[in-house]
Amino acid sequence: MSKKQGQQTIVFTSPPLISSWASLVGPKEGQGPWGEDFDQVLDDYLYDEQTWEKAESKMLREAVKQAISKRYYQPSEIELLISGDLLNQIVSANYAARELSIPFLGMYGACSTMAESMLTAAMAVDGGFFSRVVAAVSSHHYTAERQFRTPIEQGVQKSATSQWTATAAGAVLLEAVPGGNPRITSATIGQVIDMGQSDAANMGSAMAPAAVKTIKAHFDDLNRSPDYYDLIVTGDLGKVGMALAQELFIKEGLLPQPNYSDCGVLLYNDRQDVNSGGSGCGSSAAMLCGPLLKKMSEGKINKLLLVATGALMSPTTSFQGETIPSIAHAVALENI
Amino acid sequence: MDSASEQLKQAEIDEYDQLVKKIEPKPPVVKNCIWAFVVGGLICAFGQLLINFLMSNGLNQSDAGSGTSVILIFLATLFTGLGLYDELGKYAGAGSIVPITGFANAIVASAMEFRREGYIFGVGARIFSVAGPTLVFGFTVAVLVGLLKIIFTS
Numbered sequence: 001m002s003k004k005q006g007q008q009t010i011v012f013t014s015p016p017l018i019s020s021w022a023s024l025v026g027p028k029e030g031q032g033p034w035g036e037d038f039d040q041v042l043d044d045y046l047y048d049e050q051t052w053e054k055a056e057s058k059m060l061r062e063a064v065k066q067a068i069s070k071r072y073y074q075p076s077e078i079e080l081l082i083s084g085d086l087l088n089q090i091v092s093a094n095y096a097a098r099e100l101s102i103p104f105l106g107m108y109g110a111c112s113t114m115a116e117s118m119l120t121a122a123m124a125v126d127g128g129f130f131s132r133v134v135a136a137v138s139s140h141h142y143t144a145e146r147q148f149r150t151p152i153e154q155g156v157q158k159s160a161t162s163q164w165t166a167t168a169a170g171a172v173l174l175e176a177v178p179g180g181n182p183r184i185t186s187a188t189i190g191q192v193i194d195m196g197q198s199d200a201a202n203m204g205s206a207m208a209p210a211a212v213k214t215i216k217a218h219f220d221d222l223n224r225s226p227d228y229y230d231l232i233v234t235g236d237l238g239k240v241g242m243a244l245a246q247e248l249f250i251k252e253g254l255l256p257q258p259n260y261s262d263c264g265v266l267l268y269n270d271r272q273d274v275n276s277g278g279s280g281c282g283s284s285a286a287m288l289c290g291p292l293l294k295k296m297s298e299g300k301i302n303k304l305l306l307v308a309t310g311a312l313m314s315p316t317t318s319f320q321g322e323t324i325p326s327i328a329h330a331v332a333l334e335n336i
Numbered sequence: 337m338d339s340a341s342e343q344l345k346q347a348e349i350d351e352y353d354q355l356v357k358k359i360e361p362k363p364p365v366v367k368n369c370i371w372a373f374v375v376g377g378l379i380c381a382f383g384q385l386l387i388n389f390l391m392s393n394g395l396n397q398s399d400a401g402s403g404t405s406v407i408l409i410f411l412a413t414l415f416t417g418l419g420l421y422d423e424l425g426k427y428a429g430a431g432s433i434v435p436i437t438g439f440a441n442a443i444v445a446s447a448m449e450f451r452r453e454g455y456i457f458g459v460g461a462r463i464f465s466v467a468g469p470t471l472v473f474g475f476t477v478a479v480l481v482g483l484l485k486i487i488f489t490s
Contacts, residue, residue: 050452051452146449146450150445150466151442151445151446151448151449151450151465151466152422152445152448152449153416153417153419153421153422153441153444153445153448153449154422154425154441154442154445154446154466155416155421155422155423155424155425155426155428155432155433155438155441155445156422156425156426156433157368157425157426157427157428157429158426159363160360160361160362160363160364161360161361195348195349195352195353196349196352196353197352197353197356202356202360205356205359205360209352240359240360240361243359244355244356244359247355247359248355
């Protein structure tokens with residue numbers, strides 16, 4: 001029997017267990033509202049390395065190591081690592097995998113990579129191909145700035161719609177074992193949506209339609225209403241994108257519930273000078289592998305829908321005048 | 337059929353664009369202008385003080401101007417290195433970009449950014465990644481104006 005339900009959703013017959021998770025964040029993220037909930041807050045952005053790229057890769061590697069050591073596994077006991085990041089050729093993930101010696105699949109879904117990696121890992125586990133799989137992502141403010149924007153020390157004025165790429169890495173270990181919570185019960189794979197937005201300093205507005213479309217497809221495919229979930233979080237729409245998403249929810253006939261929020265808005269407090277909010281793979285990874293999974297393990301949240309959102313442009317396509325295609329993938333986590 | 341669905345898609349895009357324009361925060365134009373005016377004005381006034389000082393110490397106007405540029409570029413470079421110029425730029429915007437100090441900042445920030453890729457493919461290749469267009473079009477206009485001067489004065 002097919003595990004696919006409706007147009008875009010898959011329902012896992014033996015929902016994989018999220019048996020452990022780990023998060024490492026930068027100093028700024030540690031000073032935000034959730035500093036206590038991360039496994040490690042770095043003292044500085046270089047993490048004892050020579051370059052920011054090396055620091056990001058080390059953060060990713062350490063997140064994977066911490067997640068698997070919480071279950072007393074050795075890296076050699078992990079059967080598959082599915083991982084990605086924002087950099088060209090996903091170097092943070094590639095270089096982290098070089099050190100880990102775990103069979104590796106690289107992912108790129110821009111800032112949606114956490115959900116993309118998790119749903120692929122869940123398919124690998126539920127499909128019976130593997131029984132222990134790690135999904136992990138990272139982003140780093142200073143590696144992303146230099147690839148996508150301007151040199152750090154250049155004196156430029158950021159617009160209020162711009163977002164701050166989170167310095168964070170998160171990893172989850174999925175296992176095919178009976179008993180225990182939380183589990184990944186279903187996932188909705190998003191389509192690439194382009195609503196003609198082209199401002200790279202306003203990615204929230206480019207991504208909001210993709211997020212809403214995936215959420216709508218998830219509810220339609222599973223015949224669920226938004227109040228099924230205790231919390232629905234998008235990955236990194238920021239304040240602007242979240243406000244747009246709420247308008248689009250009304251248009252789609254989904255009432256914006258009080259249980260909807262966005263990781264990019266939650267990750268920082270208002271005094272942290274991040275304009276519209278956080279962004280990057282690390283935005284959803286940090287919130288998920290920090291406070292959200294902790295709250296699930298404590299039973300404070302029992303049904304969570306994570307909808308990680310990604311803007312799929314590059315500086316080259318932006319300079320060539322292309323609009324910003326966006327994607328969102330939804331992963332349902334439940335205590336069952 | 338195709339054109340009808342394209343029109344529908346275009347209408348949807350236009351409608352979304354209207355929504356984005358309604359919701360996105362407006363840039364604080366007045367505040368930004370005041371910041372730019374005050375900071376840009378202070379940098380220029382400081383430059384004028386330097387010119388006056390150098391001239392009162394015996395330099396002619398042309399030499400005093402060159403000396404002032406050198407001092408301003410040095411200070412902008414220093415403050416970029418200390419990580420302070422970008423903090424100023426956050427508030428001052430055009431006020432700290434347009435004067436010669438902004439040009440120095442753009443070059444030094446690029447050099448600092450790419451030094452980890454080495455002196456040839458990092459610093460050397462990328463130092464003008466931000467300031468390059470200014471140089472290209474500055475030189476182009478200079479040559480054009482020079483040609484016009486030759487044509488119309490000879």
